[in-house]
Amino acid sequence: xxxxxxxxxxxxxxxxxxxxxxxxxxxxxxxxxxxxxxxxxxxxxxxxxxxxxxxxxxxxxxxxxxxxxxxxxxxxxxxxxxxxxxxxxxxxxxxxxxxxxxxxxxxxxxxxxxxxxxxxxxxxxxxxxxxxxxxxxxxxxxxxxxxxxxxxxxxxxxxxxxxxxxxxxxxxxxxxxxxxxxxxxxxxxxxxxxxxxxxxxxxxxxxxxxxxxxxxxxxxxxxxxxxxxxxxxxxxxxxxxxxxxxxxxxxxxxxxxxxxxxxxxxxxxxxxxxxxxxxxxxxxxxxxxxxxxxxxxxxxxxxxxxxxxxxxxxxxxxxxxxxxxxxxxxxxxxxxxxxxxxxxxxxxxxxxxxxxxxxxxxxxxxxxxxxxxxxxxxxxxxxxxxxxxxxxxxxxxxxxxxxxxxxxxxxxxxxxxxxxxxxxxxxxxxxxxxxxxxxxxxxxxxxxxxxxxxxxxxxxxxxxxxxxxxxxxxxxxxxxxxxxxxxxxxxxxxxxxxxxxxxxxxxxxxxxxxxxxxxxxxxxxxxxxxxxxxxxxxxxxxxxxxxxxxxxxxxxxxxxxxxxxxxxxxxxxxxxxxxxxxxxxxxxxxxxxxxxxxxxxxxxxxxxxxxxxxxxxxxxxxxxxxxxxxxxxxxxxxxxxxxxxxxxxxxxxxxxxxxxxxxxxx
Numbered sequence: 283x284x285x286x287x288x289x290x291x292x293x294x295x296x297x298x299x300x301x302x303x304x305x306x307x308x309x310x311x312x313x314x315x316x317x318x319x320x321x322x323x324x325x326x327x328x329x330x331x332x333x334x335x336x337x338x339x340x341x342x343x344x345x346x347x348x349x350x351x352x353x354x355x356x357x358x359x360x361x362x363x364x365x366x367x368x369x370x371x372x373x374x375x376x377x378x379x380x381x382x383x384x385x386x387x388x389x390x391x392x393x394x395x396x397x398x399x400x401x402x403x404x405x406x407x408x409x410x411x412x413x414x415x416x417x418x419x420x421x422x423x424x425x426x427x428x429x430x431x432x433x434x435x436x437x438x439x440x441x442x443x444x445x446x447x448x449x450x451x452x453x454x455x456x457x458x459x460x461x462x463x464x465x466x467x468x469x470x471x472x473x474x475x476x477x478x479x480x481x482x483x484x485x486x487x488x489x490x491x492x493x494x495x496x497x498x499x500x501x502x503x504x505x506x507x508x509x510x511x512x513x514x515x516x517x518x519x520x521x522x523x524x525x526x527x528x529x530x531x532x533x534x535x536x537x538x539x540x541x542x543x544x545x546x547x548x549x550x551x552x553x554x555x556x557x558x559x560x561x562x563x564x565x566x567x568x569x570x571x572x573x574x575x576x577x578x579x580x581x582x583x584x585x586x587x588x589x590x591x592x593x594x595x596x597x598x599x600x601x602x603x604x605x606x607x608x609x610x611x612x613x614x615x616x617x618x619x620x621x622x623x624x625x626x627x628x629x630x631x632x633x634x635x636x637x638x639x640x641x642x643x644x645x646x647x648x649x650x651x652x653x654x655x656x657x658x659x660x661x662x663x664x665x666x667x668x669x670x671x672x673x674x675x676x677x678x679x680x681x682x683x684x685x686x687x688x689x690x691x692x693x694x695x696x697x698x699x700x701x702x703x704x705x706x707x708x709x710x711x712x713x714x715x716x717x718x719x720x721x722x723x724x725x726x727x728x729x730x731x732x733x734x735x736x737x738x739x740x741x742x743x744x745x746x747x748x749x750x751x752x753x754x755x756x757x758x759x760x761x762x763x764x765x766x767x768x769x770x771x772x773x774x775x776x777x778x779x780x781x782x783x784x785x786x787x788x789x790x791x792x793x794x795x796x797x798x799x800x801x802x803x804x805x806x807x808x809x810x811x812x813x814x815x816x817x818x819x820x821x822x823x824x825x826x827x828x829x830x831x832x833x834x835x836x837x838x839x840x841x842x843x844x845x846x847x848x849x850x851x852x853x854x855x856x857x858x859x860x861x862x863x864x865x866x867x868x869x870x871x872x873x874x875x876x877x878x879x880x881x882x883x884x885x886x887x888x889x890x891x892x893x894x895x896x897x898x899x900x901x902x903x904x905x906x907x908x909x910x911x912x913x914x915x916x917x918x919x920x921x922x923x924x925x926x927x928x929x930x931x932x933x934x935x936x937x938x939x940x941x942x943x944x945x946x947x948x
Contacts, residue, residue, distance in 0.1 A: 290389050290430065293442065295332055297426035298389050299325050301396040302376060304419035308403040308412070309369055314358050317370050317377075320351070324377035339381050347378055365405065372399055389430050396423045408606050410813035421446055452851050459847035462831075463840055484720050484741055486573065488525050488533040490681050490689070493699040493720075496741040502569050503722060503740065504577055505811055507733040509563040513579075515724045516768050517615055519744065519756065520736060522577040523720040524594045526631050528710075530639040531685050533703055533718050536631055554593050555581055556621060556753075557614035567608045567814040574598045577721055577736075579613035580756075586610065593628070594717075594754075595619055606814060621753035624715060632715035632748065635707065640686040643704075647711035657714055657749045664708055665762040668701060674764035698767075701759035702743040715748035719756075724771050728807060735807050739772045871933065874940045875920050882913075885945045895920055912943050 290298070306313070306321045330336045339347075351374045359367040376395055383389055400419040403412065424446040432442070484496070504520075525533035562579060576589065576597040583591070586609045588600045599607075624632065635644070654660035671694055678696040681688045686707045689700050702718045709716035723742035725734040744758040761768045832839045879889045882902060889898045899917030903910030919936045 290383065290386055291432070292332065293432070294386070294389060294426065294429040295328070297422060297429045297442070298383075298392055298396075299328065299380075301393060301419060301423045301426050302380065304415070304422050305376070305396050305399045306373060308400055308415050308419060309373060309406075312366050312406060313370055313373065314354070316354055316358075317374050320347075320374060321377045324380045328380045328383065338384075344378065344381065347381075351375075351378070369399070369402060372402075386430050390427070393423050393426045393430070396426075410810050410817075413813075421450065424449060448854070452854050455847045455850035459843055463843065484522060486523060486535050486575075488523075488699055488703065488718060488720055488743060489531060490685055490696070490700055490703070491678065493697055493741050493743055496738045499738040501738045502810075503736045503738055504566050504568040505733050505735050505807075505814065506725070507565045507567075507811070507815065509732075512727055512732065512734060513562060513615065515727075517579070518724050518734065519580065519719075519742075519758075520577045520722040520725075521580060521582075521595060521719055522575050522722070524596055525718040525720060528634070528636065528639075528703075528707060530636045530683075533706075554620045554622070554753075555595065556618040557581055557583075557616070558618075559614060559616040561612040561614050563610075563612050565608055565610050565815075567606060567811075568603060570605055570607075571603045574600075574602060576603070576609065578611050579615065581614045581617040581619065583612045583614075584609060593620070593625070608814065618752065619754040620748065621751060623750075624748060629715055632717050633710055633713070635710050640684045640707065640711075642684070642687040643690055643708055644711040646691075647708045648713070651712035651714075657747065660712060660714075661709075661747060661757055664705060665757070665759060668705075668759045668762040672696070672701070672763045674760065674767065698741075698760045699743045701763060702745045705757065705759040706745045706747075709745070709747050717746050719744055719746055723768065726771060726807075728804060728811075731808060731811065733811055735811075869924075871920060871924050871936060874936055875916075878916055878940050878943060881943060881945060909945065912939070915939055916943060 302321070302325065306318060310318060327336060327339070331338060351371075355362065355367055355371055355374070358370070362368065362371065372395075376392065376399065379388070379392055379395075383392065397420065400416050400423070403416055421443070425443050428445045428449075429442050484493075506520075523535055526536040527534045561583070564579075566577065568576065576599055578584075578597050581595050582597050584597065589609060590598050590600065592598060597611075620628075623629075650663060651660055654663065673695045674697070675695050676697060678700060679693045681693065686704050689696060690704050690708070699718075706716040706718045720741075720743050722736045722740045723744075725736035725740055727734050742760070744756060744760065746754045746756055748754050758768070832843070875895060879898070883889065887902055887905065893901075895917045899913045902913045916936070916939045919939055923933055923936055
């Protein structure tokens with residue numbers, strides 16, 4: 283039985299459900315499990331309903347499902363005033379709407395909802411491969427629209443998808459020009475990301491074991507593109523956080539607006555920083571951290587809006603970094619920081635140690651300080667201790683109440699945070715200002731492009747000691763214990779360690795020793811780098827790019843660019859119309875005889891290949907005598923008019939004969 287025109291075809295239902303499935307897959311990582319289950323249940327129910335196996339759900343059941351979804355959302359999130367609960371509610375509503383989709387117009391509404399919900403995924407992440415998923419869902423949704431509006435179902439052929447692809451390709455030139463020319467007004471990209479989304483990364487508090495935990499993850503931290511030669515790996519200390527407060531177990535940052543409040547500057551000229559030599563210029567593309575700190579090499583300077591430079595050579599953002607962010611930096615690797623002295627508040631802060639904390643270390647530190655001829659001699663003696671007696675490991679033993687005492691004089695096995703924290707405490711106990719700096723060390727240099735990829739397993743902590751006349755001096759005790767950590771990446775150093783990348787068991791970094799895998803990782807890094815630089819970061823290059831493209835940016839030239847895009851978008855349509863207009867039209871007599879043959883074919887008497895019209899009519903007359911007079915008359919009229927236009931049989935007679943031709947029962 284043929285379905286009414288207002289009812290959705292099987293092909294249309296298939297593409298609508300596929301578009302819904304694409305939306306669920308895009309948001310699966312931040313959807314409650316029960317919403318995913320509801321989506322699967324609604325899709326299966328809708329398929330069974332179409333097949334006639336189950337009826338549409340009655341209104342009491344639909345009402346119960348709505349109430350259950352609202353209760354589940356409230357219990358899951360406690361509040362609806364956030365991004366994740368709103369998206370979950372949207373997809374749950376999408377699923378429930380499937381259960382009452384009766385008409386084509388209902389399907390069209392759901393397809394528009396699929397467009398919107400897929401686009402919302404860009405608020406959560408702007409990764410290139412995630413965007414490819416969004417684009418794929420868009421193609422499926424357009425295909426669903428085409429299927430819904432087709433007069434007759436074409437089955438599950440590739441034709442419908444090809445129509446959708448041609449429609450999208452037609453719009454591509456105009457889309458590209460809009461992307462290149464239209465100024466960035468914020469819009470979708472300025473919407474804050476979900477703050478409750480779990481992130482892997484450096485925290486503003488450092489306790490023993492925190493940095494070694496980061497070695498379990500291969501998540502991207504940031505990429506740095508250099509304008510000139512890339513500095514050596516030993517110079518790539520990416521500074522992000524400065525830990526100045528210690529409570530006996532944890533190091534934490536000082537109040538951002540406390541001792542450094544008077545020294546926060548927007549530009550690069552700041553009191554207490556002396557820069558020497560040539561600056562290193564580079565651009566960092568930072569992944570979302572949901573925090574204020576930024577990463578850069580030592581003594582950075584920038585003119586980026588919304589970025590501040592603190593006296594301790596930290597860069598901070600006024601707003602939380604909730605989206606991928608790019609910023610241009612200059613850094614001087616030859617510098618002196620606070621060589622003339624410390625601010626009184628800062629000096630007190632960097633010397634402070636908790637009362638009765640780690641008494642054994644305090645006693646030994648004061649003894650060694652008295653025996654040392656200078657701060658440099660003391661630093662050398664402590665580093666010699668690390669070099670001779672300590673082991674660098676990703677699985678350090680647990681520490682008790684006096685963490686520094688236990689680590690320095692008993693366990694002596696640890697990661698960078700153990701070495702940096704214990705060294706800074708030792709120097710403070712010896713009477714010298716000291717602190718811990720957190721960030722990243724090194725990164726993977728791309729072999730053909732001028733950028734460095736830094737991942738979470740590159741996280742590192744080191745110490746700084748203030749020495750009169752020299753200022754803050756970087757001391758990395760990890761380099762004394764394991765010099766290869768400075769010259770090699772963690773991925774190379776611990777490639778065979780089971781603990782390394784334990785949170786990313788399928789990470790390709792585990793298989794970098796295979797040439798094909800290494801090539802694939804490098805290509806993926808390059809694609810992601812280009813995406814972040816030229817797509818997400820295009821607003822920083824828009825003026826320069828348009829100037830190179832147009833020579834001089836004027837309204838006339840921009841207008842011509844738009845007209846060119848419109849012309850390119852309209853060109854396929856115009857070509858099709860031109861071909862149709864110039865295509866040779868079939869003879870109207872042939873059209874009539876084709877209709878005659880089609881009627882007989884539907885009645886079970888098709889015309890054979892190569893069979894003449896008169897022979898065909900005679901065969902029909904022999905097989906079905908009741909059709910003989912009409913069939914022979916039509917064939918003879920066609921032959922007479924086709925080959926003798928001036929004969930007695932005219933076109934009007936042939937047209938009337940074909941129109942009146944009927945087959946009994948049809």
